[in-house]
Amino acid sequence: MVAYRQALVLSPHDAQARMGLDAILERARTPRPNEQLRTLLLEAYADDGANWDAVGWGAASQIVVGWPADDSLQTLANDRLLLEFLRKSLNRDAGLERKLLGLRAAVAQALASGASPEVSALAAALAEQAWLNEYIWPDDATVAGGPAAAMYRSPSEPRPEVVEERRLAAEIPSIAPITDTVSQSVAAMYEANPYPRWTHLPRRPAVDVRAALMRDFPHATAVDFGNRPLAVLMPGAGTGQHPLTVASSYENATVTGVDLSRASLAYGKRMAARHGVGNIEFLQGDILDLPKLGRTFDHAECVGVLHHMADPRAGLRAISSVLRPGAFLRLGLYGEGARTLVVKARRDIEAAGLPATLDGLREFRRKVMTGEWRRLRPLTAWEDFWSASLLRDLCFHVQEHRFTVSRLRAFLDGSGLHFLGFEFNVGASQRSDAGAGPLALYAARFRNDRTLSDLANWEQLEREKSGLFPGYAFVCQKE
Ligand SMILES: C[S@@+](CC[C@H](N)C(=O)[O-])C[C@H]1O[C@@H](n2cnc3c(N)ncnc32)[C@H](O)[C@@H]1O
Incomplete structure (x- = not known):
């Protein structure tokens, strides 16, 4: 210290x-x-x-x-x-x-x-x-x-930042009208509750992301993209927290954030202006319509998004189709094992008929925090328990898929993407997990795979050891 x-x-x-x-x-x-x-x-x-x-x-x-x-x-x-x-x-x-x-x-x-x-x-x-x-x-x-x-409650006069966001929302270009019915209801949810409502952009060291990923995954194919700015796509950009972190810390990059929700993107646009981040653009639209952009990208990051689509595989294929060969794609998806408690919460919410309104959320919290719904009490240890948009996203989502390693294999199959490996400590300086975590476990168990990337092995390890994955964060490369 x-x-x-x-x-x-x-x-x-x-x-x-x-x-x-x-x-x-x-x-x-x-x-x-x-x-x-x-x-x-x-x-x-x-x-x-x-x-x-x-x-x-x-x-x-x-x-x-x-x-x-x-x-x-x-x-x-x-x-x-x-x-x-x-x-x-x-x-x-x-x-x-x-x-x-x-x-x-x-x-x-x-x-x-x-x-x-x-x-x-x-x-x-x-x-x-x-x-x-x-x-x-x-x-x-x-x-x-x-x-x-x-x-106690929202002021009747909208706050200046809300007025500003309404103005910015109208300026955001659209890729195409949203036609998929699940995308429409997901859009409605995030229009009402942009997620997450973040307040600050922590300073991050500058990073050459391709060089860093080549170091972490030396078995990846080295492809030289030259010196022009790296075109980064962020599908499901939300309120811009992750895209602005990328835009402000990845060296020589331009970022395109795409999301269904104009309100979310407007939040991101306001924050970009506030933090002086200029190398970012926001587009409203469905991931399914990315091919309509007529552009390709050198790198993409999509965290917490595809599991909210009716068909996550279709979403993955749409992203893959706009990536240049050799591009990296960083993904984050829900894990079945890690969300057992959320699944119970979703069942209890449904059985009690709690609506996804502010009153419904408050009632849910009351039941959990007073111990009336004792088995859900451990939810208070989750970071997303503590605000309306976070809690709605955590337990009241209109659409949620959960993965296992076995489902991941089917998900990636035929996508044109090559699985490079899992990330357990994203943001840390190294991919190592200090000799005690899943990567070390894999290395000790499957000594003949130094790349730590065989999904059949990971599937076996997941069967043997519950609680291995806190969710799935991983990197693929476009073939
Ligand atoms: C849980 S939030 C995650 C936001 C951001 N990626 C993050 O990690 O903070 C999910 C976001 O994905 C967007 N989303 C979901 N389905 C989408 C789709 N089909 N096309 C574009 N965006 C989508 C939602 O509008 C929402 O903003």
Whole structure:
């Protein structure tokens, strides 16, 4: 921690040091408040290249251990770390949520009788948190209006960023009208709830992605694409978080983000302007219609998307058809094993007839968090439990397929793509899993395959060892 901090003092924009420090702050826990840690957390919140999602875990823990025994409103209103956390990190801690609900009620009461400027600032920070979690916390009908209402529900006047997104949405070019019926209902879902609603673009070290993938998968075919910018396709670009990370960190690249949802793309467009990322364009349309673009791409990344299509194989083929030979495709798909709990949740939701509305989501959370639906309680450990769009995506999706390695084999068959291997720690500097994870397990078990890429072997390993895959992240190459 001290070494990374020192590196940042010497070079405030060093991405590697920022990432290293944030990874430590994410895990930092102390039994009592720790001043040094709080200072580092506040510095992270002052740096808009920091990863506020990661830092939020450390901050939440410091806030909990430092919470005043008498719940003093004045003490909490003067807690800078609490204010920064509420404005910038989505809370993902059930214990802290309970405390914050009590605090919100106390602030609402104080506002009704004329609060101090500090308490008003705390109310504004709680309203920001409500905006971040998309009003997923329980409402309170007794708080009918006035300044307190913004902590409970969406303001009647749209926020400036929403107005801006509506304007940007109208400007986004379309590939073709969406005709597939599943795509239409998926589009409607993400028009109402762009996913995810992200707040910051963490600084990343520059990367030559093809060179990095050739290092990770030395058995890939080396193809020289020359020095022109790498044309990167991001199908299912969503709200642009992943595409903007790619556009701002991949060396010499231009990015094309395609998505069904104009509202999602408009969010991405606004964020691109805010972060000064110019090498990106957004197009609205169905992955199935990619061939209609009449363009080819050198690289593609598509995470969390194809399992939401009626026919994921058709989606894969459409992407493959616009890739140049030798292009890499990075994919992320749901795993059957990893989502057992979500499958149970989806069944319970259906049986109880809970709608995918804000009220339905709140009721679902109430049942899970109070223990009424005890077996689903472990869902609170999932990152996507904590805001309306995240939770809707996690448990209320209109269309979801789940894969196994065996299904992956059929999925890739005939797609014109060659499977290169799984990624277990995307974003880390190496593909290694430090000798203990699935790659090491495979290497020890199948000594005659140094490429770690035989899907028949992986299928066998998956049968032998449950819980091997947290979902499937993998890389293919266009033949
Ligand atoms: C779970 S979100 C993932 C967004 C983004 N890839 C990410 O990882 O944050 C799924 C996205 O895929 C888009 N999507 C689903 N089916 C699609 C299709 N057939 N064509 C284009 N986009 C699609 C949705 O509109 C949604 O924005």
